[in-house]
Amino acid sequence: MAYSPYSLLERALLSGNPDEKGALTDELFAAVQDTALDTASAAPALDFRMAGRPCKPELVAPSQVTPRKMNTVEGYAAMLHAICHIEFNAINLALDAAYRFRKLPEAFVKDWIGVAKEEVYHFRLMRERLRHFGFDYGDFEAHGHLWDMAYKTAFDPLLRMALVPRVLEARGLDVTPAIRAKVAQRGDTETCGVLDIIYRDEVGHVRIGNHWYQYLCRQRGLEPVVLFRRLIARYDMFIFRGYVNIEARERAGFSRFELEMLEDFEKSLKTMAG
Numbered sequence: 201m202a203y204s205p206y207s208l209l210e211r212a213l214l215s216g217n218p219d220e221k222g223a224l225t226d227e228l229f230a231a232v233q234d235t236a237l238d239t240a241s242a243a244p245a246l247d248f249r250m251a252g253r254p255c256k257p258e259l260v261a262p263s264q265v266t267p268r269k270m271n272t273v274e275g276y277a278a279m280l281h282a283i284c285h286i287e288f289n290a291i292n293l294a295l296d297a298a299y300r301f302r303k304l305p306e307a308f309v310k311d312w313i314g315v316a317k318e319e320v321y322h323f324r325l326m327r328e329r330l331r332h333f334g335f336d337y338g339d340f341e342a343h344g345h346l347w348d349m350a351y352k353t354a355f356d357p358l359l360r361m362a363l364v365p366r367v368l369e370a371r372g373l374d375v376t377p378a379i380r381a382k383v384a385q386r387g388d389t390e391t392c393g394v395l396d397i398i399y400r401d402e403v404g405h406v407r408i409g410n411h412w413y414q415y416l417c418r419q420r421g422l423e424p425v426v427l428f429r430r431l432i433a434r435y436d437m438f439i440f441r442g443y444v445n446i447e448a449r450e451r452a453g454f455s456r457f458e459l460e461m462l463e464d465f466e467k468s469l470k471t472m473a474g
């Protein structure tokens with residue numbers, strides 16, 4: 201009989217304990233290997249405002265996250281904490297994609313469960329680094345920006361694929377090399393090793409997002425490049441601000457043609473805005 205992943209997905213997604221969430225995600229990943237999934241007979245997804253998260257970190261507006269200097273241990277730990285928080289949210293985002301969107305091929309569900317498992321791994325590695333410096337996840341405040349985007353795109357997998365993996369997660373490819381350089385300058389080779397793992401895996405996650413974005417566009421007869429341009433303008437998002445890692449984005453499935461179109465388009469928006 202085909203295996204239905206949804207009750208375990210729901211438990212993992214709603215768990216507010218990071219250790220439990222990680223263990224349930226590992227269990228789920230093992231359960232869906234080499235198994236046909238029953239994705240048809242499930243009850244509709246629950247509609248919740250927040251996925252499970254611990255009561256700390258306290259969530260504040262992005263502008264309210266206290267800036268800290270990298271040259272103190274506390275400031276350095278705050279930076280590691282910010283990465284931990286991104287990884288924690290990434291677990292929820294991947295679980296939510298697998299859980300929420302029904303009537304898609306089972307490969308979609310399996311892909312996002314696979315991503316969730318890697319995000320759990322990243323979270324654990326980064327949390328270890330944070331603990332190494334005497335801090336833990338929850339010790340600093342954080343913002344809810346990533347999950348907010350999941351909530352805004354919960355009604356449509358095409359929108360989710362367009363705006364979460366292709367915009368927010370792809371942004372990680374742009375910023376990770378600079379963070380790694382700062383970490384290397386500090387001589388923290390272990391954290392560099394963790395960042396290398398994260399960077400390598402994130403290319404794969406963005407590629408999965410790209411794959412399903414293209415799939416859903418084809419299925420609906422929509423032109424992916426034009427649609428994406430319209431979506432990022434509509435949702436007030438951007439790709440070209442600061443350094444854009446063209447090489448990693450190409451490996452993650454963006455075409456050079458699309459990136460050049462986007463760059464021109466965003467330039468013209470800026471000009472229009474004066």
Ligand SMILES: [Fe+2]
Nearest residue numbers: 287290319322
């Ligand atoms: Fe990650």
